[in-house]
Amino acid sequence: MKTTEYLFAGFGGQGILFAxxxxxxxxxxxxxxxxxxxxxxxxxxxxxASCSVIIGDEPVGSPIVSKPDVLIAMNxxxxxxxxxxxxxxxxxxxxxxxxxxxxxxxxxxxxxxxATKLADENGxxxxxxxxxxxxxxxxxxxxNEESVIxxxxxxxxxxxxxxxxxxLKAIKTGFEN
Amino acid sequence: xxDKVLMKGxxxxxxxxxxxxxxxxxxYPITPQTEVAAYMAKKMPKIGGTFLQAESEIAAINMVYGVxxxxxxxxxxxxxxxISLKGEGLSYLAGADLPAFVVNVQRxxxxxxxxxxxxxxxxxxxxxxxxxxYRMIVYAPASVQEMASLTVKAFESADKYRMTAMILADGTxxxxxxxxxxxxxxxxxxxxxxxxxxxxxxxxxxxxxxSLYLKPEELEKVNFERYERYKTVEANEVMYEEYLMDxxxxxxxxxxxxxxxxxxxxxVARAKGIKVGMIRPITxxxxxxxxxxxxxxxxxxxxxxxxxxGQMIEDVKLSTECKANYVLCNRVGGMIPLxxxxxxxxxxxxxxxxx
Numbered sequence: 001m002k003t004t005e006y007l008f009a010g011f012g013g014q015g016i017l018f019a020x021x022x023x024x025x026x027x028x029x030x031x032x033x034x035x036x037x038x039x040x041x042x043x044x045x046x047x048x049a050s051c052s053v054i055i056g057d058e059p060v061g062s063p064i065v066s067k068p069d070v071l072i073a074m075n076x077x078x079x080x081x082x083x084x085x086x087x088x089x090x091x092x093x094x095x096x097x098x099x100x101x102x103x104x105x106x107x108x109x110x111x112x113x114x115a116t117k118l119a120d121e122n123g124x125x126x127x128x129x130x131x132x133x134x135x136x137x138x139x140x141x142x143x144n145e146e147s148v149i150x151x152x153x154x155x156x157x158x159x160x161x162x163x164x165x166x167x168l169k170a171i172k173t174g175f176e177n
Numbered sequence: 178x179x180d181k182v183l184m185k186g187x188x189x190x191x192x193x194x195x196x197x198x199x200x201x202x203x204x205y206p207i208t209p210q211t212e213v214a215a216y217m218a219k220k221m222p223k224i225g226g227t228f229l230q231a232e233s234e235i236a237a238i239n240m241v242y243g244v245x246x247x248x249x250x251x252x253x254x255x256x257x258x259x260i261s262l263k264g265e266g267l268s269y270l271a272g273a274d275l276p277a278f279v280v281n282v283q284r285x286x287x288x289x290x291x292x293x294x295x296x297x298x299x300x301x302x303x304x305x306x307x308x309x310x311y312r313m314i315v316y317a318p319a320s321v322q323e324m325a326s327l328t329v330k331a332f333e334s335a336d337k338y339r340m341t342a343m344i345l346a347d348g349t350x351x352x353x354x355x356x357x358x359x360x361x362x363x364x365x366x367x368x369x370x371x372x373x374x375x376x377x378x379x380x381x382x383x384x385x386x387x388s389l390y391l392k393p394e395e396l397e398k399v400n401f402e403r404y405e406r407y408k409t410v411e412a413n414e415v416m417y418e419e420y421l422m423d424x425x426x427x428x429x430x431x432x433x434x435x436x437x438x439x440x441x442x443x444x445v446a447r448a449k450g451i452k453v454g455m456i457r458p459i460t461x462x463x464x465x466x467x468x469x470x471x472x473x474x475x476x477x478x479x480x481x482x483x484x485x486x487g488q489m490i491e492d493v494k495l496s497t498e499c500k501a502n503y504v505l506c507n508r509v510g511g512m513i514p515l516x517x518x519x520x521x522x523x524x525x526x527x528x529x530x531x532x
Contacts, residue, residue, distance in 0.1 A: 021183070021354070028181055028356055036183065036354040040209055040292070061441040062434075063353050066515055154183075 003033075003056025004140075005065045009082055010074025010095075012049040015129035018155060019072070020051035022133060026151035027055035030144070035063040048077055070140075072132055073099065074115070091139065093132050111139055118173055127170035134174025143175060183354040186324040186346060187212035190280055191220070193328035194252055197364050199278065200226035201244045201251040203237040205259060208292045209348035210282035213254040234259040238266030238279075245275040246386040248373025250332055254280035256348075257298050258289055260306065267341055268307025272388025274372075274403065276335035278328070279313075280344045282351040283484075285511035293511025294348035294434060299488035302345050303462040310400055312407050314342040314414060315461040317432040321355035327459070329362050336367050338410050345461060347484065349434040349513065416459035417468055421447060425454030427526045428472045430493045431482040432458050434513060439482045442519035451527045461489070469496035478502040478526040482519055485509060502526070 008020045017038050024036040037052040052065035066085065071092045073079035076099050079092075086092055088107045096112035103110045113135045115128035124131070137143040148171060149164075156163050184192070191213045194202070202217040214230065221228035231237035237253045244251035255263060260281045270277050283298050285291040298306075302315045314334050316327040324346065331342035374384045390396035418436075421443060422428065431439040436457040446453045456472060458465050473479075479501050481490035487505040494503055506522040508514045 024183060024354065028183060034183070034356065037349065038352055040348070040352050060355070060437075061444070062438040062516060063349065063355075064438070064513060064515075 003054060003058060003060075004069050005067070006053040006055070006070045006072065007050060007065045007068035007082060007085075008053065008072045008074075009048065009050040009078035010072075010129075012047060014049070014074050015126065016049040016074065017051050019129040019133050020053045022130070022151050022155045023053050023055065025154040026142075026147050029147045029150045029154075032056060033059050035060040037063045037065075048075075048081075050078070070136065072136070074129065074132065075099065076101070079103070093136055093139075095128060095132065109139075111135060113174065113177060115174065118177060119170065122169070122173055124166055124170045124173065127167060130167050130170035131174035131177075134171035135177065136174075137171065138175045181356050181358070184321055184357045185212055185352060185354050186318070186321045187282065187351040188216050189321045189325040189357050190254070190328050190344060190346075191216035192359060193325035193362060194278065194332070195220060195224065195226070196359065196362055197250060197329045197332040198367060199250040199252050199332065200224070201249055202227065203229050203231050203240040203251070203253050204255065205231055205234045205237055207256045207259045209284060209294070209351050210254050210256045210280065212351070213280060213282075234262035235266065238263040238270075241277050241279075242266060242270055242273070242275060245270070245277050246273070246374050248370040248375055250278070250336070250367055252278040252280065254282070256282050256284045257286050257295065260298060260301065264307040266307070267313065268309050268311060269388050270341050271307070271311030271313075271403075272309060273386050274339040275386065276339050277341045278331050278335055278343075279341055280346070283345065283347045285509065291511040292348065294484060294513060295509065295511060296345075296347055296433060296435065296484035297486070297488065297509065298345065299461060299483070299485055302343055303464070303492070311340075311403070312410070312462055313340065314338070314410060314463070315345050316342065316416075317345050317459060317461050318350055319433050319436045319457060319459075321350070321353065321357050323459075324350060325357055325359060325362060329364055332367075333365055334410075334414055336370075338406055340406075340410075345433075347434055348511075411463040414460060415463045415465050415467075417465035418457040418459060419468065420455040420457065422454035422456065422472060424452050425472065425476055427451065427453040427478045427480065427523055428469075428476040429453065429455040429480045429482055429519070429523070430458070430469070430489060431455060432461065432489070435482040435484060438514055438516055439519050441516035442523060445516070445520055446523045446527075451523060453523050453527075458489070464492045464496065466492075466496040469493060470498070473497035473501050476501060478504060478529070480504045480506050480519070480522050480526060482506045482514060482522075484513060502529070
């Protein structure tokens with residue numbers, strides 16, 4: 001398997017870092033080499049947040065994703081900023097309930113998913129991030145319930161164990177849409 | 178088998194310090210190393226240790242001086258501007274021959290600078306920072322696993338040579354998460370410290386910890402003795418990684434995050450048939466002089482990849498006696514070179530030689 005470089009981007013508070021952490025843990029559980037690098041600093045206090053996640057069979061070199069294979073854009077500024085950086089033949093997942101415009105490029109696979117709207121409709125609150133994760137797992141054929149649950153157990157803290165089921169529901173919602 | 182965990186570099190340092198037997202942490206918050214303090218604040222009270230947020234960086238380093246005088250493993254951590262504030266304390270620790278562990282998760286400078294990753298404190302950590310003739314052992318981790326393993330190593334070498342050992346990381350290393358195997362860490366217990374001020378029980382002479390020597394003859398003597406000790410450090414403690422150096426005609430020199438970026442570029446260049454390799458210093462002081470000197474027998478060009486205006490490149494030139502071509506490949510101010518930039522430097526070096 002080749003190495004896949006993911007860039008998760010959106011507003012602070014959308015669970016960008018959490019979604020990336022889930023992806024990294026799922027990779028780890030599946031015995032892949034992984035790295036996770038967040039943006040840090042002023043953008044954490046509102047504004048844009050992003051994180052680089054690399055998952056592959058080879059040891060990770062640079063942990064910085066500058067040309068993502070997969071871009072997750074959860075708001076318009078993120079799509080504006082990173083659309084051109086995606087490698088030709090790559091994938092873009094966009095939250096179409098928050099991004100009105102279409103992706104301009106025609107050399108990438110684009111998936112629009114109204115994640116924020118779906119989260120509201122299904123009573124899964126702020127978990128639009130995990131709905132998109134579910135969609136990614138489906139489109140990349142990476143869904144494996146066992147490792148999904150194991151990874152959730154790693155990223156949902158013991159204090160919030162009651163959030164496990166709703167995260168799983170969000171992933172499944174994304175998977176089915 | 179141990180459960181695999183992802184940890185931030187900063188957290189890995191904190192946990193490894195606890196594993197190494199450190200029960201005293203003093204610090205003052207600053208981005209991008211605050212997770213070290215946060216981790217210690219959470220953990221230390223539970224294991225009978227001390228976490229103390231000092232009123233300033235200067236206070237924190239002097240608390241380190243105090244605990245080290247009492248013979249205990251102790252640490253502080255900060256980022257660039259905070260390390261400058263600790264400069265006086267680092268000099269006093271050296272003057273009193275006290276072991277200490279200090280972490281610098283660098284950010285862009287000078288001045289208050291920025292909060293994004295940098296390597297521009299290379300001179301400060303390898304040449305001084307505080308006043309007077311002294312050295313620190315400086316480790317430059319390039320993975321979260323090394324953030325942990327070099328922390329343990331730093332405590333041990335600090336104790337062994339009675340000097341400060343520093344981890345010189347950067348914002349990327351501090352903030353990124355990678356798998357860590359903490360069970361792999363092997364810790365040697367702290368040695369006996371007969372010099373420590375632990376109370377005489379009326380059975381021995383007083384131990385005195387001090388850096389004041391008013392008689393120049395005495396001060397000269399302790400400086401000479403200290404530098405004899407530094408010679409054994411230079412002989413025994415050099416660490417580096419060689420990557421594809423066997424037939425390398427171009428040698429990349431890089432540490433920390435710059436080495437990670439360079440590795441990507443080297444792999445692409447190798448696929449294009451360019452004979453390029455890398456020497457990654459793991460100890461910045463003592464610097465791996467001999468391996469660079471040997472590399473200069475085959476390599477015509479050395480490319481120093483740094484997040485600074487060119488600091489380590491001076492050591493590369495010194496080690497190779499300025500006999501080769503030297504190229505600085507850098508970004509500064511919190512920017513990080515991309516693999517493409519490094520690749521361009523490598524390709525230019527390869528073309529230059531063909532002419």
